[in-house]
Amino acid sequence: MERFSEVAYMKKLLTILCMAACLFSTTIQSFAADDVKNSEAYTNYGSNFDSLVQQLVGYSDEELEELKNTTTSAEDVQLIESWTAVKDDLGAYIGVLECEVEESTSELTVTMKFDFTNRDITMVYSANSESANITFDKVLTKMEILKKAGLNTLIGMGTTFIILIFISLLISTFSFIPKLFGNKKTDKTESVEEKKVELPVETAAEELADDLELVAVITAAIAVAEGTSADGVVIRSIKRADNAKWKKA
Numbered sequence: 001m002e003r004f005s006e007v008a009y010m011k012k013l014l015t016i017l018c019m020a021a022c023l024f025s026t027t028i029q030s031f032a033a034d035d036v037k038n039s040e041a042y043t044n045y046g047s048n049f050d051s052l053v054q055q056l057v058g059y060s061d062e063e064l065e066e067l068k069n070t071t072t073s074a075e076d077v078q079l080i081e082s083w084t085a086v087k088d089d090l091g092a093y094i095g096v097l098e099c100e101v102e103e104s105t106s107e108l109t110v111t112m113k114f115d116f117t118n119r120d121i122t123m124v125y126s127a128n129s130e131s132a133n134i135t136f137d138k139v140l141t142k143m144e145i146l147k148k149a150g151l152n153t154l155i156g157m158g159t160t161f162i163i164l165i166f167i168s169l170l171i172s173t174f175s176f177i178p179k180l181f182g183n184k185k186t187d188k189t190e191s192v193e194e195k196k197v198e199l200p201v202e203t204a205a206e207e208l209a210d211d212l213e214l215v216a217v218i219t220a221a222i223a224v225a226e227g228t229s230a231d232g233v234v235i236r237s238i239k240r241a242d243n244a245k246w247k248k249a
Contacts, residue, residue, distance in 0.1 A: 032050065032097075036096055036097070036099050039099060040101075042096065045110045045125075046112055049123060049125065050095075053093065053114055056083050064083070064084055067080055068080045075133055079135075089119060090118055090119050091117030091118030092116065093115075096113070097115045100112075106129065107127070107128045109126050110124070113139070119139065119141070122139060
């Protein structure tokens with residue numbers, strides 16, 4: 001019984017190779033390291049993908065665009081677009097560097113690394129019972145990895161410092177808050193104290209004026225009743241009489 005992964009892989013691969021043969025044929029000499037070329041993974045899968053990459057290398061941009069426009073397979077369109085994104089600065093094709101296969105009862109994954117004069121690329125083929133996709137990615141050089149790591153570090157540290165500066169400025173504004181609310185509280189306290197001081201003085205002055213007027217009236221009444229002058233009458237104190245006695249009188 002044939003494994004579904006081999007059927008799916010061959011079906012998709014033969015579609016691309018047939019389209020390539022219809023446009024033109026090209027021969028590119030390539031090599032694979034002995035340990036890769038003699039491996040079971042390369043024999044069963046890698047050699048076919050090696051031929052596929054050789055075909056793709058020979059296509060111009062116009063031919064790739066024509067291939068994409070004539071195919072009806074979404075997987076083929078994705079393959080062509082992925083290859084177009086990495087092909088420009090690769091240089092001449094040299095051969096296969098690595099080939100690894102991971103296979104299970106439900107999925108097949110083939111990972112290969114291809115050597116070019118300017119830059120290496122990796123290819124990942126993933127297939128299951130429903131779909132099969134091929135993607136290409138550039139292999140970053142050590143200098144590019146260092147630049148990318150440095151840029152990420154710079155962005156991370158810069159963001160951290162900006163946040164710390166913002167927090168420091170925010171904390172520094174806290175010192176002004178007690179002053180703002182402290183002045184308002186002091187003003188309110190002083191206003192209340194002034195009211196507390198002023199109110200008793202005004203009340204005492206009013207009571208004193210009322211008492212003097214009452215003393216003058218009582219002095220005049222006594223002087224009239226006794227038939228003497230007001231100068232001879234001296235009032236020492238004034239006491240309020242019980243209302244009950246007035247009622248009985």
